[in-house]
Amino acid sequence: MARPREFDTKAAIESICDQFWSDGYESTGIADLEEATGLARARLYAAFGSKQGMLCEAIDFYLDTRIDVVFQRVDNSGIDGVASFFRRFAMMNAENPELSKMGCLVVNSMIEFGRSDPEVAVRSERYRERVRGAFRSALAREAEDGGLKGDLESLTELAFMMLMGLYVSVKGGAPLEEIERLCGIAIGVVESWRAGAGVYAVDGA
């Protein structure tokens, strides 16, 4: 019924997403978002309402295109799936350290905002449940096959906690070898959950 939008909203959101992901919310100014999208600020505000609105769109986009696709590979997979997730984390870290250092947009945002922004908080909650759900279903599947040693819920939480710990080291700028080491530990811990594994929770390397 009126003039159609001249730019691709999805593409703009992706650019905004990458910008927030790379530099964080507070550190990116509207000028950065203008440069990233090639759009004048007034256009951005007309489309998204506010900087916070842009972040929400970015997070939703990120959840749909980055998070979900990764954890679909974990869903209902088994111990192998969980261990492979951490293996891929390590590979990404080794192959593309700069991208890796950006961490996860949702984790970054939830650390930056805590509970202070309800819109962000609800998305953080969704993220945490998505990750936990993937780990839980994978381990549950393993348990059904009788291959899991230990309590399902506890193991799920531990996998989650280790992943969050990895993100701290990654964002904190820990040396690559340290990240690699921590990934190795996480993988070892997950592998130790196999019913057939030895008695030690964590073997050396």
Next chain:
Amino acid sequence: MARPREFDTKAAIESICDQFWSDGYESTGIADLEEATGLARARLYAAFGSKQGMLCEAIDFYLDTRIDVVFQRVDNSGIDGVASFFRRFAMMNAENPELSKMGCLVVNSMIEFGRSDPEVAVRSERYRERVRGAFRSALAREAEDGGLKGDLESLTELAFMMLMGLYVSVKGGAPLEEIERLCGIAIGVVESWRAGAGVYAVDGA
């Protein structure tokens, strides 16, 4: 040889420390620091040189007065000491949730800066080595007594990774019960390292 300083530098640093700890570096303006210390900005700049200088002083203060005293209780303690550390973490979370949500100034700073600020990076490194050193020496002590099951270095890293994971949940504004649950898992994991413990890495609660 000249006019003496009228204010207590240590007290000022403590106020600055609390401010950065509570709100983060970027989110606290010089105006906040003025209010927190009761000192005009020019006085702060005369004393500390720059906002970044204030952060460094704050971190050093924090390391000396908050971190060191906590991890001295862990040094050379044994599994009990490590488990008790996580128990205290849980207690703090339950008794003073608001203070607890502030997380750790050094972890917060290292997440905010990554490797971008060398002065902060060197302090992050110092922090990580302090924490790891405490865990390592505690577990080494336990190993000497033959009470440790598993590889010393790996267990040290796992304890560290779990702690960092806890900080993410804390700063991310996770519900209190979630933090409590995660602490319980961490404690269970540490307890499972006892030579006499059962075969399961993580028992249900």
Next chain:
DNA sequence: AGTGTTGTTTACCAATCGGTAAATTATCTA
């Protein structure tokens, strides 16, 4: 063709950012 509606553009806003120059005040030394 005219009109209402929406997107786009340009220019701008007050507020805040980190930081400082200069004048003033207080102390110590000679």
Next chain:
DNA sequence: TAGATAATTTACCGATTGGTAAACAACACT
């Protein structure tokens, strides 16, 4: 007591912050 030195105060700086008002342009519908 005079002068040197350093702390304090006041007022200010240019740059940047997130956000917007208003003029203009393009489309759909009657």
